[in-house]
Amino acid sequence: MSTNPAIVDPTLTGPSAADETDPSRAGASLVGVGKKFVSKGRDVQAVDDINLDVNDGEYVVILGPSGCGKSTLIRCIAGLEQPTVGTIRLRGRAVYDAEHSLSVKANDRNVGMVFQSYALWPHMTVAKNVEYPLKMRRVAKRERQERVTEILKAVECEALAQRLPAELSGGQQQRIALARALVSEPGILLLDEPLSNLDALLRVSLRTELLRLHRTLGYTALHITHDQEEALEMGDRVVLMREGRIEQMGPPEEVYARPVSPYAATFLGVRNRISLTVGGDGLEHPAGVVTGTSSLAEGYAKGDQLEMFVRNRDTHLSSASSASRPGRDDVELEGTLAQIVLGEGGRRQYLLDIGGSQWFAQHAESDLALGSSVKVSVPVASVLLYQGENLVYPQ
Amino acid sequence: MTTTSGTHAHQLDEDAPSLRPTGVPGGGLRRLVTSYGGKIAWYAFAAALGFAVVTPIVVYFSRAFQNRAAAIRALPDIPGIRDIIITTILLAAGSTVIAAVFAVVLASLVLRVPPRYRGVAAFLPQLPLVVPPVAVIIGWIFIFAPSVGYGNTLLRRLPSFENLTQGPINVYSVPAIVLVTGVDLTGIVFAFVYARMHEISGALVAAARLSGASAFRAFMTVTLPLLRPSLVAGLVVVFLIGLGQFTAPLLLGSGHGIDVLTTEIFRIRESYPIDYAATAALGLPLLVIGLLSIVIQRAVVGDQRRYVTQASGRGMGARPSHWALVAVFAYGTITVALPVAAITLVAFSSFWNGDFGAIDFNTDQVRATLASPAVRQAVTSSVLLAVIAALIVLPLGFLAALAMSGVLRAPRLVQYVLDLVFIAPLAVPRAMLGLTVLYVFIRPPFGLYGTFALFVVGYVFIVLPFSLRSQHASLVGVHASLFEAARVSGASQFRAVLDIALPLTRRGMTAALAVMVILLSHDFAVSVMLRSPGNQVMGTLLYDFYSNGAFPQVAAMALIMTLVTSVLLALTLWIGGRSALENL
Numbered sequence: 001m002s003t004n005p006a007i008v009d010p011t012l013t014g015p016s017a018a019d020e021t022d023p024s025r026a027g028a029s030l031v032g033v034g035k036k037f038v039s040k041g042r043d044v045q046a047v048d049d050i051n052l053d054v055n056d057g058e059y060v061v062i063l064g065p066s067g068c069g070k071s072t073l074i075r076c077i078a079g080l081e082q083p084t085v086g087t088i089r090l091r092g093r094a095v096y097d098a099e100h101s102l103s104v105k106a107n108d109r110n111v112g113m114v115f116q117s118y119a120l121w122p123h124m125t126v127a128k129n130v131e132y133p134l135k136m137r138r139v140a141k142r143e144r145q146e147r148v149t150e151i152l153k154a155v156e157c158e159a160l161a162q163r164l165p166a167e168l169s170g171g172q173q174q175r176i177a178l179a180r181a182l183v184s185e186p187g188i189l190l191l192d193e194p195l196s197n198l199d200a201l202l203r204v205s206l207r208t209e210l211l212r213l214h215r216t217l218g219y220t221a222l223h224i225t226h227d228q229e230e231a232l233e234m235g236d237r238v239v240l241m242r243e244g245r246i247e248q249m250g251p252p253e254e255v256y257a258r259p260v261s262p263y264a265a266t267f268l269g270v271r272n273r274i275s276l277t278v279g280g281d282g283l284e285h286p287a288g289v290v291t292g293t294s295s296l297a298e299g300y301a302k303g304d305q306l307e308m309f310v311r312n313r314d315t316h317l318s319s320a321s322s323a324s325r326p327g328r329d330d331v332e333l334e335g336t337l338a339q340i341v342l343g344e345g346g347r348r349q350y351l352l353d354i355g356g357s358q359w360f361a362q363h364a365e366s367d368l369a370l371g372s373s374v375k376v377s378v379p380v381a382s383v384l385l386y387q388g389e390n391l392v393y394p395q
Numbered sequence: 396m397t398t399t400s401g402t403h404a405h406q407l408d409e410d411a412p413s414l415r416p417t418g419v420p421g422g423g424l425r426r427l428v429t430s431y432g433g434k435i436a437w438y439a440f441a442a443a444l445g446f447a448v449v450t451p452i453v454v455y456f457s458r459a460f461q462n463r464a465a466a467i468r469a470l471p472d473i474p475g476i477r478d479i480i481i482t483t484i485l486l487a488a489g490s491t492v493i494a495a496v497f498a499v500v501l502a503s504l505v506l507r508v509p510p511r512y513r514g515v516a517a518f519l520p521q522l523p524l525v526v527p528p529v530a531v532i533i534g535w536i537f538i539f540a541p542s543v544g545y546g547n548t549l550l551r552r553l554p555s556f557e558n559l560t561q562g563p564i565n566v567y568s569v570p571a572i573v574l575v576t577g578v579d580l581t582g583i584v585f586a587f588v589y590a591r592m593h594e595i596s597g598a599l600v601a602a603a604r605l606s607g608a609s610a611f612r613a614f615m616t617v618t619l620p621l622l623r624p625s626l627v628a629g630l631v632v633v634f635l636i637g638l639g640q641f642t643a644p645l646l647l648g649s650g651h652g653i654d655v656l657t658t659e660i661f662r663i664r665e666s667y668p669i670d671y672a673a674t675a676a677l678g679l680p681l682l683v684i685g686l687l688s689i690v691i692q693r694a695v696v697g698d699q700r701r702y703v704t705q706a707s708g709r710g711m712g713a714r715p716s717h718w719a720l721v722a723v724f725a726y727g728t729i730t731v732a733l734p735v736a737a738i739t740l741v742a743f744s745s746f747w748n749g750d751f752g753a754i755d756f757n758t759d760q761v762r763a764t765l766a767s768p769a770v771r772q773a774v775t776s777s778v779l780l781a782v783i784a785a786l787i788v789l790p791l792g793f794l795a796a797l798a799m800s801g802v803l804r805a806p807r808l809v810q811y812v813l814d815l816v817f818i819a820p821l822a823v824p825r826a827m828l829g830l831t832v833l834y835v836f837i838r839p840p841f842g843l844y845g846t847f848a849l850f851v852v853g854y855v856f857i858v859l860p861f862s863l864r865s866q867h868a869s870l871v872g873v874h875a876s877l878f879e880a881a882r883v884s885g886a887s888q889f890r891a892v893l894d895i896a897l898p899l900t901r902r903g904m905t906a907a908l909a910v911m912v913i914l915l916s917h918d919f920a921v922s923v924m925l926r927s928p929g930n931q932v933m934g935t936l937l938y939d940f941y942s943n944g945a946f947p948q949v950a951a952m953a954l955i956m957t958l959v960t961s962v963l964l965a966l967t968l969w970i971g972g973r974s975a976l977e978n979l
Binding site for chain 2: 078079080105106107108109110111112113115116117119120121122123132133136137180181184190
């Protein structure tokens with residue numbers, strides 16, 4: 001991507017700035033980025049000390065609940081908001097540097113952005129919308145038309161070129177917004193909850209679509225979402241945010257397998273949790289003992305508090321009276337079967353009461369009666385154990 | 396999803412000056428909306444506009460306080476001042492009550508009109524806002540003047556009034572003025588109330604009905620309480636206008652011993668030398684009440700959020716009734732069509748003497764009036780001056796709308812000042828506004844006496860509030876991301892305004908322009924205050940004819956005024972669609 005020399009801050013040409021230019025030309029690099037503002041006389045730290053490198057061609061998904069600062073972060077990268085501290089570099093070029101009082105304006109940052117509301121201009125046709133970024137970058141008319149046709153073809157919307165945004169369905173608007181963001185081949189594509197305005201079915205099919213486009217065009221992308229499934233499916237890397245900070249960062253498999261904190265586990269959809277105490281013979285909960293946990297309890301003092309997290313899909317339910325011994329590597333808890341509901345994918349979900357905690361179990365032997373005592377067994381390898389905020393098992 | 400404060404998230408981010416990269420060269424407007432010193436430019440804009448609007452008002456009204464407020468202390472000595480004040484308040488209160496009742500009843504009726512006709516029906520109560528009020532008042536004179544009004548002549552044929560020589564209805568009376576003014580103001584209250592009622596009548600009323608409330612109880616317990624803020628807002632505005640009402644009292648009252656503050660002020664203005672101090676002192680209470688009402692209105696508007704209802708879907712609207720349509724049409728006919736018919740009748744007669752036999756449908760008067768160079772010149776001047784004033788004000792309104800809708804980031808103080816500046820002229824009654832402009836702008840450094848420029852200045856004051864409203868409305872509903880998308884696409888601030896904000900405001904602009912030109916083309920109060928020999932617009936010429944008692948000419952002039960307005964209105968509807976009128 002060419003940078004317009006006229007708008008590069010003079011400090012950039014100085015020796016200090018030259019030193020700071022990243023030779024690897026990573027897609028984006030954020031160092032110590034923070035944003036604080038005052039709301040109703042109270043200091044709010046929206047984004048706090050974010051350090052993140054996005055490699056060229058990488059698809060990074062930032063995941064977090066609403067209010068965690070992910071939107072603010074992406075808007076800071078786009079130049080729609082100002083951080084208060086830190087440095088932001090896009091393709092090796094500093095676009096924000098608090099120390100050098102440098103802030104390149106949004107229109108000079110060479111980013112593409114897909115907005116949650118799509119933000120298609122209602123008074124322009126699809127073709128005009130998509131052409132606009134090229135026009136702003138003074139691309140010649142001929143080439144503009146070629147590139148618009150090309151990108152519309154890539155998002156499979158060539159037929160819509162002369163329509164107005166109001167004449168498009170939600171999914172089509174989404175594709176056009178994407179086309180507009182990509183047409184100028186920006187240094188980085190920012191996607192601000194791009195799928196959250198679509199209905200569930202369309203959302204899933206557009207995820208695949210986005211992945212396909214990313215494979216074909218190979219752009220660098222930063223995508224934010226509050227949907228953990230979307231994050232895990234789409235990201236080369238997932239960044240989990242919590243209250244303005246990065247809680248965990250890594251490839252989806254790793255993040256999925258080892259959420260670093262109870263917060264991460266909860267947000268990544270681990271639904272079953274129970275507070276345990278280290279007892280004489282393994283871990284105990286208020287209403288009983290968890291069998292098969294003597295090895296887990298090793299190395300802890302009696303009375304230590306631990307939190308156990310288990311995914312639904314890792315549970316197996318059997319009647320309490322059944323003689324079948326669990327496998328050697330299973331932990332086992334006892335509870336009462338409260339309700340049977342139809343869960344995701346048409347599978348039965350069993351609601352249990354275990355010492356006052358609500359659990360969901362997925363696999364069960366047949367004919368369990370409501371209200372009967374049941375045993376839940378979980379392979380010990382699937383257990384997540386936390387002491388305070390830290391993951392202690394698996395190591 | 397964002398943790399940023401709401402206002403920030405809704406504005407294009409313009410950086411603090413110290414964080415700005417190299418400046419972008421460019422002209423004045425570009426300067427204002429682009430980077431360099433954006434903040435300073437906004438302050439300058441707000442300050443200059445504030446100065447231009449507020450200074451004349453302050454300068455004029457300060458006359459009342461000169462010589463240790465001699466003019467104010469002399470107020471009790473004005474003959475009949477007690478009656479004048481009582482009549483003024485009576486007129487305002489009476490017409491407010493009438494407007495409130497009519498508006499609520501009409502709004503309920505319109506909601507019962509079959510959906511096909513509802514658009515037209517909703518427009519009818521607001522028709523008196525568009526038809527020149529002077530024409531309507533003149534029409535009522537032709538109908539209910541005590542001895543020669545056609546209405547009275549007809550009524551005297553009834554057995555019970557057979558031996559009367561005058562009446563039974565006297566248009567030159569306080570009740571008549573109250574009624575005429577009330578009907579005129581109904582349109583304003585209706586506009587406030589109808590939109591709200593439309594929202595409320597959906598699911599909220601349905602919920603009340605399903606809870607067992609009768610239609611009446613649902614109205615009293617749900618509709619009316621929810622309507623209160625918009626009703627109060629409407630009534631405050633209307634009471635204020637009622638206090639400053641000039642046209643009806645002047646034409647119907649002042650020749651017959653009925654005076655209000657504005658007509659008394661006009662009487663002083665007509666004598667020479669003009670005692671400006673006395674007029675300022677007389678107008679002072681109107682100004683104070685006007686300012687107070689703006690403060691109250693702002694407070695009520697702030698409160699209004701508590702009454703925000705979801706844009707409710709289809710609830711159970713009252714069952715459509717053709718009688719409702721008939722009733723609304725009857726209202727429109729009586730309040731507008733009848734007076735217009737009366738002026739038409741007189742315009743095409745040789746005399747106006749109340750005798751139906753004398754109506755000979757000759758076109759002499761109309762032809763003579765149309766052929767008169769003075770009339771032609773007045774029509775041209777009216778339209779031209781209206782267009783010029785509107786065009787001056789339009790870009791000011793656009794800039795202010797950019798700041799106040801958050802499209803461009805303007806300092807909070809600037810937004811606040813602009814809000815006040817654009818509403819300030821509404822706090823001053825039209826007649827007072829005219830006198831303010833006369834007093835300030837005939838003096839050095841302006842010296843505009845005897846020029847049309849004086850009218851332009853006066854007209855700018857009148858329409859300033861209307862320039863902002865519809866442009867603001869068309870920007871404020873637009874999601875901030877539309878502008879952000881342009882910025883991210885590489886457009887500068889200026890370019891984003893040009894490519895996105897301007898086209899999106901086009902509709903609002905057309906509407907603002909149309910409304911302003913229509914309002915100005917039939918302005919009476921300001922024009923009469925500013926008139927000088929040789930500089931005539933339609934309103935002033937009509938008043939001259941009226942003062943000379945040339946009634947067929949008055950009728951012809953009123954008719955021409957109505958026609959000009961109708962043409963402008965038709966043009967507006969043709970260009971902008973019916974929604975163009977929503978901002979009246």
